[in-house]
Amino acid sequence: MKQYNTIKAKYPDALLLFRVGDFYETFGEDAVKAAKILNITLTARNNGGDQTELAGFPHHSLHTYLPKLVMAGCRVAICDQLEDPKQTKKIVKRGVTELVTPGVALNDDILQSKSNNFLAAVHIAKDTVGVSFLDVSTGEFLTAEGSEEYIDKLLQNFNPSEVLFSKQQRKRFATAFGDGFHTFYLEDWVFQQDYTAELLQKHFDVKNLKGFGVDHLEAGTIASGAALHYLGETQHNNLKHITKLSRIAEDEYVWMDRFTIRNLELYHSAQQNAVTLLDVIDMTISPMGGRMLKRWLALPLKNPEKITRRHEVVSYLLEHPQWLEQVQQHIKKMSDLERLISKTATGKINPREVVQLKNSMQAVVPLKELALQSANESLRIIGEQLNDCQLLRDKILETLLEEAPVAIGKGNVIAQGVSETLDELRGIATGGKEYLDNMLQRESERTGITSLKIASNNVFGYYIEVRNTHKDKVPEEWIRKQTLVSAERYITEELKEYETKILGAEEKILALEQELFAKLVQWLLQFIAPVQQTAALVAELDCLASFATHAKTCNYVRPTLDDTFDLHIEEGRHPVIEQQLPPDNPFIANDVFLDRDNQQIIMITGPNMSGKSAILRQTALIVLLAQMGSFVPATAVRMGCVDKIFTRVGASDNISMGESTFMVEMNETASILNNVSERSLILLDEIGRGTSTYDGISIAWAISEYLHEHPSRAKTLFATHYHELNEMTETFSRIKNYNVSVKELKDNVLFLRKLVPGGSHHSFGIHVAKMAGMPKIVLQRANKILERLEKSHSSDELSDKMKDIGKDELQLSFFNLDDPLLVEIRDEILETDIDTLTPVEALMKLNEIKRMLQRSDAVKLKK
Numbered sequence: 001m002k003q004y005n006t007i008k009a010k011y012p013d014a015l016l017l018f019r020v021g022d023f024y025e026t027f028g029e030d031a032v033k034a035a036k037i038l039n040i041t042l043t044a045r046n047n048g049g050d051q052t053e054l055a056g057f058p059h060h061s062l063h064t065y066l067p068k069l070v071m072a073g074c075r076v077a078i079c080d081q082l083e084d085p086k087q088t089k090k091i092v093k094r095g096v097t098e099l100v101t102p103g104v105a106l107n108d109d110i111l112q113s114k115s116n117n118f119l120a121a122v123h124i125a126k127d128t129v130g131v132s133f134l135d136v137s138t139g140e141f142l143t144a145e146g147s148e149e150y151i152d153k154l155l156q157n158f159n160p161s162e163v164l165f166s167k168q169q170r171k172r173f174a175t176a177f178g179d180g181f182h183t184f185y186l187e188d189w190v191f192q193q194d195y196t197a198e199l200l201q202k203h204f205d206v207k208n209l210k211g212f213g214v215d216h217l218e219a220g221t222i223a224s225g226a227a228l229h230y231l232g233e234t235q236h237n238n239l240k241h242i243t244k245l246s247r248i249a250e251d252e253y254v255w256m257d258r259f260t261i262r263n264l265e266l267y268h269s270a271q272q273n274a275v276t277l278l279d280v281i282d283m284t285i286s287p288m289g290g291r292m293l294k295r296w297l298a299l300p301l302k303n304p305e306k307i308t309r310r311h312e313v314v315s316y317l318l319e320h321p322q323w324l325e326q327v328q329q330h331i332k333k334m335s336d337l338e339r340l341i342s343k344t345a346t347g348k349i350n351p352r353e354v355v356q357l358k359n360s361m362q363a364v365v366p367l368k369e370l371a372l373q374s375a376n377e378s379l380r381i382i383g384e385q386l387n388d389c390q391l392l393r394d395k396i397l398e399t400l401l402e403e404a405p406v407a408i409g410k411g412n413v414i415a416q417g418v419s420e421t422l423d424e425l426r427g428i429a430t431g432g433k434e435y436l437d438n439m440l441q442r443e444s445e446r447t448g449i450t451s452l453k454i455a456s457n458n459v460f461g462y463y464i465e466v467r468n469t470h471k472d473k474v475p476e477e478w479i480r481k482q483t484l485v486s487a488e489r490y491i492t493e494e495l496k497e498y499e500t501k502i503l504g505a506e507e508k509i510l511a512l513e514q515e516l517f518a519k520l521v522q523w524l525l526q527f528i529a530p531v532q533q534t535a536a537l538v539a540e541l542d543c544l545a546s547f548a549t550h551a552k553t554c555n556y557v558r559p560t561l562d563d564t565f566d567l568h569i570e571e572g573r574h575p576v577i578e579q580q581l582p583p584d585n586p587f588i589a590n591d592v593f594l595d596r597d598n599q600q601i602i603m604i605t606g607p608n609m610s611g612k613s614a615i616l617r618q619t620a621l622i623v624l625l626a627q628m629g630s631f632v633p634a635t636a637v638r639m640g641c642v643d644k645i646f647t648r649v650g651a652s653d654n655i656s657m658g659e660s661t662f663m664v665e666m667n668e669t670a671s672i673l674n675n676v677s678e679r680s681l682i683l684l685d686e687i688g689r690g691t692s693t694y695d696g697i698s699i700a701w702a703i704s705e706y707l708h709e710h711p712s713r714a715k716t717l718f719a720t721h722y723h724e725l726n727e728m729t730e731t732f733s734r735i736k737n738y739n740v741s742v743k744e745l746k747d748n749v750l751f752l753r754k755l756v757p758g759g760s761h762h763s764f765g766i767h768v769a770k771m772a773g774m775p776k777i778v779l780q781r782a783n784k785i786l787e788r789l790e791k792s793h794s795s796d797e798l799s800d801k802m803k804d805i806g807k808d809e810l811q812l813s814f815f816n817l818d819d820p821l822l823v824e825i826r827d828e829i830l831e832t833d834i835d836t837l838t839p840v841e842a843l844m845k846l847n848e849i850k851r852m853l854q855r856s857d858a859v860k861l862k863k
Ligand SMILES: Nc1ncnc2c1ncn2[C@@H]1O[C@H](COP(=O)(O)OP(=O)(O)OP(=O)(O)O)[C@@H](O)[C@H]1O
Pocket: 577, 581, 585, 586, 587, 588, 589, 606, 607, 608, 609, 610, 611, 612, 613, 614, 615, 753
């Protein structure tokens, strides 16, 4: 326990897996935690008078248990035996060989093939924030600097598995970025400029970081240095695959804040099992392609030339289906090149994986040829840059056996002809066995014992076995070693001699194979950069092929980019919803036209559930897909590139997320108004409904007016229940009213889901309340009130009608219901003094009552 305690003291924050013989053991609090997470037995043992908890598992089960511990958020220190217990009489030397944390993992069981596993470090400086993202499993190392909002967006995009910051910034981090991450703090001195710069320069073997274009990002490089420091702390010292530090160029990508990313459900959704855009569009074949697609989705391009180049390739692939198929066939043959080469660098690659590396690079040969032959220039450039690393392939081919096993140390790894010594030893090992066979035959003939057998076990080594019936024929010089029920086992001088030779040879073979394999892995290190570059190009091809496949399957078209500020979508569809509707309920396509001169802001009114949000979101998704380089779900799209996408959803949609409502909504809307640009696309969904009707309308009105008057004239879609906003078109020339049409049936509505010009006059909340199962009596009453109020055009008429309704009449049985909102609605109606209201105010009051009914519906549904 003394040795355990010394080691444990060095890793107080980690769960220590302590190798004892064939087991990994945990003790004390670690054992309690491990037993709970792994569902293994917790026992206790006496430790010098004290009881210590103990839980363990066989060492070969590490790959099953380790991921569970790490995914539960544990940092796990693996303490191994550093010497062969057989070779020492003292306590075996032990030491931590790896510290696995959520953000620093190389284990295939922990990593997801189509997702990066990023470790992030954040450094909050005086007037900026620096961030770094490092995936030790692929070698990607990125940095950026900017406002808290920007860093927050990047954290959302890169979704790191672990985030580091300094001890003194613990609170600031939580305030700025929330508590949704696995976090770990490092001592403050790590986040010092001198220390981190020196660490990075030493790692990259450079005098300064100018070559990476990041030297001006002080906070960013501090964060990067801290991430690198952490790798050292977690015993990851072979990091040759981290070959560069790249800047995330903010100005190259479309800006989307965390709210937009979440609201558009690009790659994660607040609802469990909800289908995301990535789920729908991802048709990549390779893990590196999958990871790149996710990155492209998080960082859509702004530069029209770069986007057009991707569109051109997708067009080419669609026009040449055979070419596309062949490309995909070759990519299919490749393993995860990025992770294989990272494993090579970290020394964690096994023989079978080295063969996979060779076979993957082999598939690059025909891929390169295909790309070079293509008539598309971008593809030819990819072809030129693809490096099939012939030297690497030849060397692996001649060094390793094609069927090399996973485990080194069990033989059959190194090919014939690599080492003369190895071949000789193999000759002895197999020749020795042959000799034993000859000996068996010779001794059988000499002794006349027909059932002689030569075998071996761990205790006696090789022996000759004689059944009891032949015992009397055994020669004198044989030495008896073991007696069984029906046989005796003997050894002979000759047998011992050959055994030594064979066993010696086998041991030497294994040691030599290990040595030769290690040498090969070392030699492979020179190929890190070309393999990484090739992997990135294959990933790019895979993404473009995925766009083409998806475009074909789902009938997407190529968008046309121009340098206008327009957005013209003809028959646009929502890429996710259209996939989920049953065949008998096809998606209804809609046109959306926005520009800066005539139709800058579209007010979309329409009943609940009519499809307003779908139109807003599909517009953003079409723009995003186009700027990623993908084709789009529409019949035609012409657009100027967008530089920022803002989405805001009125607070009541967020109630379920438990956010403070109206304040959040206003804060977020304010941030749009402060950041809006000429090329921004703004989607506002029911903004203002988190407060009373009067406030809500006023705020929605003021926001729309601001956007209209703002010199940026940013394109805006505003979905709202407030029909009052339709009046804005009279004053503001670039605001246009549209509504999502419905057909009114006798006592129901039919959703046509078509966006048509003009405002709408009802919100049909009562119909939706009916659909949601509101008690009939409530509905009847609501309809009656609605009908009378809507017929009223003048104050007098309205007040008469309201008087007509009569307060006594409102004392209905349905108000005895438990729903506190219904009681609130009743009070609202009873307290309304209709005589004091103007017609508009009376109508607003009515709307408020309707909205309360809808909210009541929401409460009911939630229950
Ligand atoms: N164009 C369409 N074609 C077919 N189905 C659609 C279409 N648009 C929306 N839907 C379906 O209608 C449902 C409601 O749409 P959506 O959430 O956009 O309505 P909404 O008008 O925003 O409602 P609310 O005002 O209550 O938020 C969607 O979940 C989808 O299943």
